[in-house]
Amino acid sequence: MRKTLLASLATLAVVPALAACTENASPDSESGDARTLAVASTKDACDVSAKTAPAGTISFDVSNTGSDVTEFYLLAEDGLRIVGEVENIGPSLTKTLTVTVPEGEYVTACKPGMVGEGIRADFKVTSSDEKVTVSADEAELIEQATNNYRAYVQDQTSQLLVKTKEFVELYKAGDSDDEARALYPVAREHWERIETVAESFGDLDPKMDAREADVDFAAGEKWTGWHAIEKDLWPARAEKYAAWTPEERATYADDLLANTVELDKRVQATGTGALEYPLDAIANGSRGLLEEVATGKVTGEEEFWSRTDLWDFQANVDGARIAFEGVQPVLETKNAELAEQLTTRFTELNELLDGHRKGDGFVYYDELTKDDVDQLAAAVNTLSEPLSHLTAAVVS
Numbered sequence: 034m035r036k037t038l039l040a041s042l043a044t045l046a047v048v049p050a051l052a053a054c055t056e057n058a059s060p061d062s063e064s065g066d067a068r069t070l071a072v073a074s075t076k077d078a079c080d081v082s083a084k085t086a087p088a089g090t091i092s093f094d095v096s097n098t099g100s101d102v103t104e105f106y107l108l109a110e111d112g113l114r115i116v117g118e119v120e121n122i123g124p125s126l127t128k129t130l131t132v133t134v135p136e137g138e139y140v141t142a143c144k145p146g147m148v149g150e151g152i153r154a155d156f157k158v159t160s161s162d163e164k165v166t167v168s169a170d171e172a173e174l175i176e177q178a179t180n181n182y183r184a185y186v187q188d189q190t191s192q193l194l195v196k197t198k199e200f201v202e203l204y205k206a207g208d209s210d211d212e213a214r215a216l217y218p219v220a221r222e223h224w225e226r227i228e229t230v231a232e233s234f235g236d237l238d239p240k241m242d243a244r245e246a247d248v249d250f251a252a253g254e255k256w257t258g259w260h261a262i263e264k265d266l267w268p269a270r271a272e273k274y275a276a277w278t279p280e281e282r283a284t285y286a287d288d289l290l291a292n293t294v295e296l297d298k299r300v301q302a303t304g305t306g307a308l309e310y311p312l313d314a315i316a317n318g319s320r321g322l323l324e325e326v327a328t329g330k331v332t333g334e335e336e337f338w339s340r341t342d343l344w345d346f347q348a349n350v351d352g353a354r355i356a357f358e359g360v361q362p363v364l365e366t367k368n369a370e371l372a373e374q375l376t377t378r379f380t381e382l383n384e385l386l387d388g389h390r391k392g393d394g395f396v397y398y399d400e401l402t403k404d405d406v407d408q409l410a411a412a413v414n415t416l417s418e419p420l421s422h423l424t425a426a427v428v429s
């Protein structure tokens with residue numbers, strides 16, 4: 034956590050639905066066109082009529098035959114960046130997502146009940162003669178960037194909530210600490226990916242993500258949240274640490290969950306309570322997330338007890354990259370050279386991180402050599418420099 038506020042993200046505004054790229058499905062959409070696909074979203078399935086489509090403008094007619102409101106997403110290959118989405122598809126309704134998609138690997142997802150990571154499947158877009166370069170005007174690109182970023186943040190808090198529930202159950206159980214320790218950095222990824230937005234809630238961030246060193250105990254401040262529980266689960270580096278009683282565990286766990294519910298509620302709010310994501314805030318968020326890496330993760334300060342800093346590191350970098358990619362179509366029309374430079378440097382930093390992967394996760398921070406840390410810090414700096422020009426370039 035850091036105690037800065039991303040003021041423009043906290044601005045409240047009425048936000049229109051994803052009008053630009055959705056429309057009501059026409060009843061005769063089964064035209065045999067390879068770019069028109071049918072999606073059947075049920076309680077426990079997400080059947081897409083084909084696993085591939087030729088590059089170009091693709092339509093997904095999403096029918097909800099389940100009993101919960103559903104959503105449909107087309108995600109980039111990383112499963113994080115949202116290419117397009119339709120929300121609020123009520124039972125027995127059909128809505129269409131129309132998106133212009135270049136050749137590549139993608140992921141489709143239905144989210145019945147609108148929670149969690151959804152029912153996902155791989156999807157491939159093959160090469161075609163169709164022109165897929167962005168031709169939309171700037172206003173449309175900006176609206177799309179805003180809508181996709183909002184959907185991405187909502188997707189992350191919704192997954193954070195599901196995993197936090199699971200985590201606090203394991204932690205409260207008292208006999209599942211190994212499982213709780215394994216889930217800890219995985220659940221936190223969803224927080225770290227959107228950390229600049231989470232921090233914009235100045236009341237929630239200190240309660241949820243404060244490190245012990247940031248707490249003013251002398252002034253009567255209480256230490257709660259992820260890192261307090263982290264210390265209880267990994268007391269090895271603590272001196273004379275008295276483990277919490279089951280009652281204390283329950284208190285801290287319930288508090289973390291209640292704050293996560295509140296965070297998710299604010300992020301999912303619509304109408305007058307909806308968060309606004311102007312282009313400059315998205316671009317500044319990208320830079321802010323990389324600063325988080327430089328100040329807390331590369332130094333091994335964030336996860337002092339668990340040593341799981343590299344999970345946070347990767348999640349912050351993911352978040353920075355998604356925000357950059359969100360504004361990339363606008364940037365390409367204004368400074369294609371900067372767009373290319375940023376793409377390259379994100380790739381280089383990710384390759385370096387890949388070198389420290391172990392199993393589904395990463396090595397612990399104390400397994401890194403001084404050389405490893407220096408290399409990572411250098412790659413972060415190399416990316417920071419061009420990233421500091423992003424906001425000015427996109428709003429110019």
Ligand SMILES: [Cu+2]
Nearest residue numbers: 034035242335
């Ligand atoms: Cu943090």
